Amino acid sequence: MGEHIRAGTLDIWTEQVGHGPDVLLIGGGGDTVESWQFQLDGLADRYRMTAFDNRGAGRTTMPDGPVTAEMMADDAAAVLDALGIPSAHVAGFSGGSIIAQELALRRPDLVRSLVLQSTWPVMDPYLRSWLLFVRWLVEVAPTERAFLEGFFLDIYTARAHNDRTVAAFIDGVLAFPYKQSAGDLQRYLDAFLDHDTTDRLPQISAPTLVLAGGSDPTARPELGRAVADAIPGARFEVMAGESHQPFQEVPDRWNACVDAFWREVEADLDSPPRSLATASAL
Template sequence: MGEHVGAGDLDIWTEQVGQGPDVLLIGGLGDTVESWQFQLDGLSDRYRLIAFDNRGAGRTAMPDGPVSVEMMADDAAALLRAVDVSSAHVAGFSGGSIIAQELALRHPELVRSLVLQSTWPVMDPYLRSWARFIRWLVAVAPSERAFLEGFYLDIYTARAHNDGSVDQTIQEVLAFPHKQAVEDVQRFLDAFIDHDTTDRLPRIAAPTLVLAGGRDTTARPPLCRAVAERIPDALFEVMEEEAHQPFQEVPDEWNARVDAFWRDTGTRG
């Protein structure tokens, strides 16, 4: 069971499972602890996994005032310190991968390694237009289901839509009692649309694995590659048949690859 953890000026909803080296999991737009369920279930025999709801998502409140990626990276740092973790393997997807980049830049002592899934250094015009589309879609969609059905077209593969996995996810989201307010979705998106780590990525010293989905139409492989090329000695791999969130669609494959990276990092460390 999760609990609220006091970290900085927030009470952050946090779930901790397992035993072993510490891992921090950072979600993307509106995603909560539950988005990492396949990792919480599949890796807890080897790692102590810490997942949390970002500010304004799920059970973590959105304070008044501006929202920035830097602020959310500081939230993650405050959470690690609050649960007495001096250094963790950090994995983030989509917006969570950008938070993870900032965490490694602002608090390098806390980051043992980085896994960046579906990431970018700065949104290109295509991705920026898509983010702005989602920003207004969430406000004008005729229902929550209609929004999710449209949004998920760019998040999951056709395979997941056709085999019923996406419909099951939609049912779970619709039943989730801790809804994210429309304005909080928009504030989260606003924080990322013009955020840029391009010139600072070479300062990241943590061992890094960048993963891209070959069928991802948002954080496309060239954007992910641009991150890997700027982080010294980063590994870059494309999961050719996957989209934006392979850690959910093919969790066994994703978990095995990330576990191998963490084990190698631990050996070298």
């Protein structure tokens, strides 16, 4: 069960499960702890998984004033500090991946590694226009269901729409008691419209895996590739046939991918320096 923890100036709804190396999960627009359910269930046998509701989403309130990616990165840092976690593998998707970038830039001490799903360095005109469309759609859609049905056309694959996976997701969102207001979603989206980490990404030193859905019409693979090319040593993988949120559509495949990456990072961090290893072998 989750609980509110005092993190900075906010009471942030946080859930923590499992045992092992620490992982922090950062959601995208309007998404809450529940968006990571397949990871909380599927990886808790190997990691201590922490997820939280961003400001203005779910059970975390939206303070007055503007919202920025930097501000939300500080929220994420405050969660780790409040829980006494010295460093964690950090995974974020969509807007959450931008928050994760900022966390790695602002508090590198807290970031053991980065997984950036459906990410970008700066919105190109296409992605920016799409985000402005979503900002408009949430205001004018005749019902919440109509908004979700339209919005999710660009988030999930045709496969997930046709096999009723998306319909089940929508039913879950509609039944969720802690609804995000249209205004709070718009303020969240505004934080990313002109946000640009292009020139600062080379400063990220954490081992990084960038994942893109090969069929994602929004955060397209070329945008993820630009992030990976800018971060020293970053790995880039395209999940063919997948869209914006493969961690929900093909969670077993996604979990296996990030688990292999985290295991590799842990092995590298636990290995003694090469000179010492060579000396001991002699």
